Every structure is written in structure tokens, then in C-alpha cells.
Amino acid sequence: MPEGPSIILLKEAIQSFKGKKIVKAEGYAKIDFSVFSNKKIKEIKTWGKHLLICFDDFFVRVHLLMFGSYRINERKETNPKLSLQFSKGELNFYAGEVKLSKEDPDEIYDWSADIMNDHWDAKKAIKKLEEQSSQFICDSLLDQQIFSGVGNIIKSEALFRAKLHPKNKVGKIPPKAMRLLLRETKKYSFDFLEWKREGKLKKHWLAYSKKVCPRCDLPIHKEITGKAKRRSFFCNNCQVLFK
Numbered sequence: 242m243p244e245g246p247s248i249i250l251l252k253e254a255i256q257s258f259k260g261k262k263i264v265k266a267e268g269y270a271k272i273d274f275s276v277f278s279n280k281k282i283k284e285i286k287t288w289g290k291h292l293l294i295c296f297d298d299f300f301v302r303v304h305l306l307m308f309g310s311y312r313i314n315e316r317k318e319t320n321p322k323l324s325l326q327f328s329k330g331e332l333n334f335y336a337g338e339v340k341l342s343k344e345d346p347d348e349i350y351d352w353s354a355d356i357m358n359d360h361w362d363a364k365k366a367i368k369k370l371e372e373q374s375s376q377f378i379c380d381s382l383l384d385q386q387i388f389s390g391v392g393n394i395i396k397s398e399a400l401f402r403a404k405l406h407p408k409n410k411v412g413k414i415p416p417k418a419m420r421l422l423l424r425e426t427k428k429y430s431f432d433f434l435e436w437k438r439e440g441k442l443k444k445h446w447l448a449y450s451k452k453v454c455p456r457c458d459l460p461i462h463k464e465i466t467g468k469a470k471r472r473s474f475f476c477n478n479c480q481v482l483f484k
């Protein structure tokens with residue numbers, strides 16, 4: 242599943258369509274395609290893993306989920322879920338989730354919960370974490386209302402960098418260690434963005450998909466962790482588990 246930084250790259254890649262008029266919209270998404278006719282894209286935003294293509298009085302939200310993909314000025318052989326065509330160029334989305342909303346994105350999205358947003362607020366995140374003290378930190382990091390945009394890669398890498406075990410209960414993590422984790426999560430998310438842009442993302446993985454801990458030279462464990470039952474990569478030796 243593409244994580245927040247990858248959706249920022251998608252947004253950047255389609256910026257040239259901002260201000261452009263849609264001449265045809267089609268696809269198999271269960272939405273009213275007539276709303277797009279002759280409408281100009283006003284703005285393109287992201288909230289975590291959501292891409293928001295905004296028009297004057299509505300927006301369309303694309304969430305690629307596990308198997309979604311897109312093509313810019315190209316087509317895949319399969320039918321698109323959403324195809325937006327301009328006088329020059331087109332934008333095609335495959336699988337994933339496509340929804341229309343007439344609401345104002347500022348009304349329904351909490352920008353301070355989006356790890357890639359300038360408004361992301363660590364203090365608010367700490368407050369929300371205090372309300373889930375009995376939860377595993379590996380689950381909390383995937384909570385899109387606290388860390389919108391964080392997925393399995395950012396989760397594993399941030400925990401490794403902060404030397405915290407994924408199976409720590411949130412309430413057992415000392416405040417200083419928690420603040421470090423929040424800093425590392427944000428920092429790694431932005432490093433992810435730059436490394437992905439340069440095509441060097443995998444080269445910089447320290448724990449995710451790795452076999453050996455670069456700090457200890459001991460095996461990296463791969464385990465399905467937490468309520469979310471998602472994969473975590475971690476070192477039992479240098480990632481502290483607070484009791």
C-alpha cells in the first residue's frame with residue numbers, strides 16, 4: 242500500500258492538471274461522472290494516503306488501498322475506475338477507492354493528523370496516544386487519525402530508528418522515548434519522500450525487509466504484530482520493550 246510520501250509524489254506528478262478543464266470523465270467507480278463535465282481542477286491536496294482532487298463545489302477522493310495504481314497520460318489494458326481526460330493529457334486510476342464529496346475538505350480533514358502536512362501537531366498526537374495507553378505502539382502508529390500517511394514501512398523504520406520494540410504498550414513508553422519516536426516518524430517520512438524521489442528508498446531501509454540488524458549484527462525478526470495484524474520488522478536486542 243502506498244504510504245503518505247508516495248501520495249505526495251503522485252500529487253506533484255499531476256500538478257500540471259491544476260486549472261485544467263475536464264472534457265471527459267468515465268470509469269467503473271459507482272459515482273456520478275456528469276459532475277466533472279467542463280469543471281476545472283481547483284486544487285490537488287493529500288491527506289495521508291488520500292489524494293483529493295478539488296473542484297469549486299466538490300472533490301473526488303482517491304485511495305489506492307492495497308492494489309490501486311495510476312497512469313498519467315497513459316493507459317493500462319484494464320478498465321480504469323476513474324479516468325479524467327483533458328484537452329491535453331489524461332489521468333487514470335485503477336482499483337482502489339474513489340468517492341465524491343460535496344463537503345469542504347477543510348471541514349472534514351484534520352490536517353494536524355497528517356504526518357506529511359505542515360500542520361501536523363506532535364502535541365496533539367501525544368494527547369491522542371494517552372487515550373490508547375493499553376494499545377500496542379505498532380497499532381497506534383498505523384492509526385490514521387494520529388499518524389495519517391504512516392504505513393508498514395514507516396512504522397518499522399521509525400520504531401527501529403527510535404530503538405523501540407513494536408510490542409510496547411503505548412502507556413509503558415517513557416515520555417522522552419515517545420517524543421523521540423514522534424520525531425523519528427516525521428523525519429523518516431520526509432526522508433522516505435526524498436529517497437523515493439531519487440529512487441533510493443530501499444537502499445536506506447535499516448529494518449524493513451532486512452535480515453540482519455545493522456546495529457547488532459543479529460537477526461531482524463519479521464512478525465505479524467498487533468490488533469491490526471500487520472507485518473513488523475524489528476531487532477529484539479536493541480529495540481527496547483518497556484515492562
Ligand SMILES: [Zn+2]
Pocket residue numbers: 454455456457458459476477478479480
Ligand atoms: Zn539490533
